[in-house]
Amino acid sequence: MARVVVDVMLKPEILDPQGQAVQRALPRLGFEGIADVRQGKRFELEVAGPVDDAALARIHEMAETFLANTVIEDFIVKVESEKAEKAEESK
């Protein structure tokens, strides 16, 4: 089964109060050197069936209309095969 990941982030110019709260907390907890924090959402979609162009188009539409609020958010769709995931883990 293939996994498709949709990463949703607030557009860069949009205020991110959560990210700012995290950033302010970091030095208090002793983590120095972080200039900015932006917080987003990650959706992991397990696709039943092949991840072909049609499936990706559906997922793109899904992201655009439901997973992301495109007035204030951007999203990226990534296909993640199991191999790629393992490679990621071993790094």
Next chain:
Amino acid sequence: MTLKTLDTVKHASGTPEAEQPWKELGLKEDEYARIREILERRPTGAELAMYSVMWSEHCSYKSSKVHLKQFGEKAPANDAMLVGIGENAGVVDVGQGYAVTFKVESHNHPSYIEPYQGAATGVGGIVRDILAMGARPVAVVDPLRFGAADHPDTKRVLPGVVAGIGGYGNCLGLPNIGGEVVFDACYQGNPLVNAGCIGVMRHEDIHLAKASGPGNKVILYGARTGGDGIGGVSVLASETFESTGPAKRPAVQVGDPFQEKLLIECTLEIFREKLVAGIQDLGGAGLSCATSELASAGSGGMRVELDTVPLRDATLSPEEILMSESQERMCAVVEPDKVDRFMEICEKWDVIATVIGEVTEGERLEIFWHGEQIVDVPPRSVAHDGPVYHRPYARPDWQDALQADDANKLARPANSAELREQVLRLIASPNQASKAWITDQYDRFVQGNTVLAQPEDAGMVRIDEESNLGVAMATDGNGRYAKLDPYAGAQLALAEAYRNVAASGAKPLAISDCLNFGSPEDPAVMWQFAEATRGLADGCLQLGTPVTGGNVSLYNQTGETAIHPTPVVAVLGVIDDVNRRTPIAFKEEGQLLYLLGETREEFGGSAWSQVVHDHLGGLPPAVDLDREKLLGEILISASRDGMVDAAHDLSDGGLIQAVTESCLRGGNGARLVVPDGLDAFTFLLSESAGRAVVSVPRSEELRFTDMCGARGLPVTRIGVVDGDAIEIQGEFSVTLAELKDAHEGTIPALLA
């Protein structure tokens, strides 16, 4: 980098023929020519940015100004008025050394694009307006208009708007004590999200937006400035300068209520220590507005080092910084020896504060970017002396036909069974149904001072714990009435809000308004606007309640179709002791029900004509403001002297709507008798103005009716609080359970 192509004043003087995107920024050719005339050269990019936002309809009131003047010219003499139109918000004296400031504003367009954030930042903006006057915000209200309740887009917009209002207001810890929710297909592509706020202060704490005293520092404090809320400037940034940032900037702002809460507490502490000489919030048009308005209202000029503004996004161009509408920011003018203490307080509240400039001897607003001058303008020309249009207006040709289409001639229920069925349909219709599903999402009681909130006639908060002094507010506006007759419609909105406040036992003092209309370029819309403002000004003069300020929202239309003209009026009242308030609930069985005022056959624009016939035509109910005033005086006296236990104003939906609400609220039924001279249909469903229903303890009956008789107010005994059904004698009966299902089931079924 923008530095390379920086359009300085010097550069602008040397390149008079450079093409400028004035058109894309929404300026008209003659407006651009006037800017060149004022400056005696072409404006720099930054100057063009400032003029374009400040001369926009939203900021300059260029189409509405000539009509709004009447609110000043016809203002009734009123000792309570401490600060009038022109400041961030008006201020009225409510006694015991307290002053109250209040205002209603619109956030219509942003709320359609992004309902949650649009509505949330609408609350944030109005709260900062109130704060900037020196007051602690104590309550908010939200008059809302949406498209048809069963339209799919309403299901997108409404829950977002409601959640945004609730989310922001609840986080601030401000009770939401009132407002309205109205559905009508005319708002489908253009919902109205108006937001009001009430603030309280001592007389000596009033602060004004002006920058005086050369050498005084200009401090920007609150959130960092980001690229949000930049509308037209993206054009400027992309067309005139090398485009380095994101191609398209959204016009939507995202708010942070916790930052706003810090800003409120920080600002109030700064006020307490008397550290500011002038203060202004940053809302529409951001820094352009704050710097030009502060400088314009003060005695001197102002010099600003724009590169000192703390940014969230380092790539912002100076034009974008000037136009950014990033939320939760304020601008203060502070004497040099008080700056250190100001900074200490900001630090304590974790609020970023930066000296960005100072008040100067001259008369110019000068803005610098890394040492180079990019703005050199007379501030008044930006903030106050914008264009003024005498837009053509004409009574639309369809108005006569609309008024001739008399609603009184519509088919009426043929028998009691049909009347019963129509009554049930009416009270279950989206506009007449209980809005608890919506208002329950707002915190109405936080801070512990709310004594009345939705679904009461008016919201009421206590402002002094010792004396129990309180203030009440009601907002009303009936677009259907205003469509039939804008002059009368505006007065009916005023009369209803006035009546609502009086019914709660508070004395109406002053008003704020939010005038929502279509495009001013349409002579028919402009006529509606002219008529409505004239009606409102005349009405305020007659009732003795001055307009303290407000907001105009134009261009509310989809394509060629404008919304109904929707003047929303907020009336503020004062009550000496909130324990004397009058609720709407019929709590005591056996109490007598009296109808105050006169009932005529008036169905034009009525809820009945909409629900049963989907009809809009004829004339709205007749207006008699002297009668409204008398009714108000009776209701207030009755409340103060304990002569009535409940009162409910009659408006859309007529008597049966009011009695249903009061019965359900109190958990008691009522037996009603149709008075002589009236038929049951007119008695239950007419929307004649100047009426209220009251519940009178038997021991007070004589005193109350004598008072009404002596003052010449028609009073009719219509029944008694009794049982667990509403029974119209000789007609029909409906149990409370059936009424409750009908009245309370509609909105959750549509939206939950």
